Amino acid sequence: MSQSGRRLLVIDDDTIVRQSIAAYLEDSGFLVHQEADGHSALTWLMDNPPCLVLTDLRMPGTDGLTLLKAIREWDVELPVIVISGAGAVHDVAEALRHGASDYLVKPIVDMEVLVHSIRRALERHELIIENRQYRLELEKANKELKEYIRVLERDQLAGRRVQSKLLPPPAVSFGGINVDYKIIPSLYLSGDFVDYGFLSNRYLAFYLTDVSGHGAASAFVTVWLKQIVRRFFREQEIFNTKDSFERDTASLLKLINKEVIRSKVGAHMTCFVGVIDTHTHEMRYVVAGHLPLPLLIANGRAEYLEGKGKPLGIFEDAEWEVQSIQLPLQQQFSLVVFSDGVLEVLPPDNLIEKENYLRNILSKQQGSIEDICAALQINSLDAAPDDIAVLKIDNEMLK
Amino acid sequence: MKPGSIKVAQHEGVFVIKMEGDVRLTLCLSFDSFIESMFGQSDFKSVVFDLTDAEAIDSTTLGLMAKISINGKAKQFEDPIVISRNPSITRLLVTMGFEDIFQIVRDADIALDGELPLEIEQEDADENAVRDKVLEAHRTLMNLNENNKITFKELVQSLEEQQ
Numbered sequence: 001m002s003q004s005g006r007r008l009l010v011i012d013d014d015t016i017v018r019q020s021i022a023a024y025l026e027d028s029g030f031l032v033h034q035e036a037d038g039h040s041a042l043t044w045l046m047d048n049p050p051c052l053v054l055t056d057l058r059m060p061g062t063d064g065l066t067l068l069k070a071i072r073e074w075d076v077e078l079p080v081i082v083i084s085g086a087g088a089v090h091d092v093a094e095a096l097r098h099g100a101s102d103y104l105v106k107p108i109v110d111m112e113v114l115v116h117s118i119r120r121a122l123e124r125h126e127l128i129i130e131n132r133q134y135r136l137e138l139e140k141a142n143k144e145l146k147e148y149i150r151v152l153e154r155d156q157l158a159g160r161r162v163q164s165k166l167l168p169p170p171a172v173s174f175g176g177i178n179v180d181y182k183i184i185p186s187l188y189l190s191g192d193f194v195d196y197g198f199l200s201n202r203y204l205a206f207y208l209t210d211v212s213g214h215g216a217a218s219a220f221v222t223v224w225l226k227q228i229v230r231r232f233f234r235e236q237e238i239f240n241t242k243d244s245f246e247r248d249t250a251s252l253l254k255l256i257n258k259e260v261i262r263s264k265v266g267a268h269m270t271c272f273v274g275v276i277d278t279h280t281h282e283m284r285y286v287v288a289g290h291l292p293l294p295l296l297i298a299n300g301r302a303e304y305l306e307g308k309g310k311p312l313g314i315f316e317d318a319e320w321e322v323q324s325i326q327l328p329l330q331q332q333f334s335l336v337v338f339s340d341g342v343l344e345v346l347p348p349d350n351l352i353e354k355e356n357y358l359r360n361i362l363s364k365q366q367g368s369i370e371d372i373c374a375a376l377q378i379n380s381l382d383a384a385p386d387d388i389a390v391l392k393i394d395n396e397m398l399k
Numbered sequence: 400m401k402p403g404s405i406k407v408a409q410h411e412g413v414f415v416i417k418m419e420g421d422v423r424l425t426l427c428l429s430f431d432s433f434i435e436s437m438f439g440q441s442d443f444k445s446v447v448f449d450l451t452d453a454e455a456i457d458s459t460t461l462g463l464m465a466k467i468s469i470n471g472k473a474k475q476f477e478d479p480i481v482i483s484r485n486p487s488i489t490r491l492l493v494t495m496g497f498e499d500i501f502q503i504v505r506d507a508d509i510a511l512d513g514e515l516p517l518e519i520e521q522e523d524a525d526e527n528a529v530r531d532k533v534l535e536a537h538r539t540l541m542n543l544n545e546n547n548k549i550t551f552k553e554l555v556q557s558l559e560e561q562q
Contacts (some may be wrong), residue, residue, distance in 0.1 A: 213459060271493075289494065308495075308496055311495060311496075314469070340458070350486075351490055
């Protein structure tokens with residue numbers, strides 16, 4: 001930090017001392033203004049604020065201490081260095097108490113000590129000013145950030161409302177089969193999505209998808225995905241025949257896969273798609289990179305469905321295998337599908353143990369979605385680390 | 400769980416990407432540029448993902464791994480080798496259908512008689528020879544790493560160096 005060219009005010013009633021100090025300081029690169037008494041010094045500095053004041057304590061009229069107090073009232077931080085004769089310990093203590101930066105004892109034998117003291121006081125003063133500037137800037141930035149966050153939160157909530165409008169109605173029944181779901185988003189917006197529909201008054205088709213990432217981008221993809229699927233059902237007249245029921249789950253995934261890759265949204269997704277023939281309770285399904293696998297609960301036991309398959313949106317020419325399973329026709333069953341967010345909140349620390357844990361809980365718990373979430377302690381999460389979606393399909397008699 | 404980290408090292412055109420702990424890639428734009436520059440290297444041979452110390456891998460990271468395999472295939476390179484001894488990680492890869500795009504092996508240790516304890520279908524000798532070389536490069540790196548002659552660089556750091 002170059003401190004040359006700074007204006008200093010030097011006050012001493014002793015002309016010889018004052019001039020020799022001023023000459024030395026000017027040689028050291030400072031600009032020096034001299035005054036012979038406190039009163040005129042005060043008048044001068046009001047109009048020409050210096051960077052530092054160097055004053056003798058003992059002066060006729062307005063002495064150094066009075067001047068110091070007056071300067072303090074006018075500018076709390078202007079550095080003031082006092083010079084006092086030897087033996088004026090009381091004066092020195094008083095000056096320091098009133099905020100003098102430093103004091104030097106007359107006669108000043110080594111002028112370099114004075115220069116050093118001035119430089120140090122200037123530096124300290126500049127740091128204080130700089131710090132205050134930084135603090136102001138930080139406070140301003142902080143205020144702006146808070147404002148941005150408020151805007152973002154508003155946007156997120158608006159997005160959330162749009163997304164929830166697109167979700168299907170919860171707790172509905174089709175052909176004697178009940179469907180219900182719950183989505184616990186990690187942020188306001190979720191990359192998890194469920195949808196279902198009843199086709200040809202016989203086939204219940206449903207899917208649960210988990211778009212990689214969180215927040216707005218993933219949520220947009222879910223919204224867009226819903227449109228694609230709905231359009232596909234409209235245009236292709238899918239699942240209205242036995243053949244289509246047996247085959248078209250895979251066609252649906254292939255189509256979505258192509259659309260996602262072509263759109264270059266840069267997201268991929270895992271998905272579980274199922275179609276249940278409500279007359280026979282046969283279910284056709286496809287697994288697209290989805291973990292944990294759905295659990296089928298019947299006779300007080302929970303078992304994972306079988307299956308594997310690639311996620312959507314990565315492999316151009318991926319194929320999916322349609323699996324088939326016979327759901328109980330005469331007895332009660334329920335099928336529970338989770339998104340992988342649930343794995344993050346289960347106590348064990350690896351996938352295989354987590355899957356076992358989940359199966360054990362579900363074997364004991366055959367209530368509503370709320371009961372299941374309670375048993376898994378998902379309801380008590382303040383902020384889920386990842387979105388959690390739960391989809392439950394059962395044939396229990398509605399109470 | 401240990402917080403995740405991704406480290407990279409290369410040896411004679413073999414890139415080893417080592418994942419440790421709970422791997423989550425939230426920002427992967429820079430990883431894309433890393434993939435590009437990796438394939439752009441004149442001596443690029445193949446990629447080994449070492450997941451021996453990985454505890455969990457998020458879907459974004461899995462997607463990027465798949466991307467590396469797909470890009471490599473388009474350029475006629477071998478499928479990347481994935482070393483995974485953790486049954487949970489292996490299960491994750493298999494459920495995602497990643498057996499088709501990676502050579503998943505349990506172990507990179509090459510026995511003295513040149514036989515690999517690999518769980519892989521029959522393949523012709525030529526491919527095996529390539530794989531031996533790749534795994535050998537991996538081991539060389541690992542040994543160097545243990546002796547602190549060369550350390551795996553944090554991926555982020557190596558990305559910064561490419562800027």
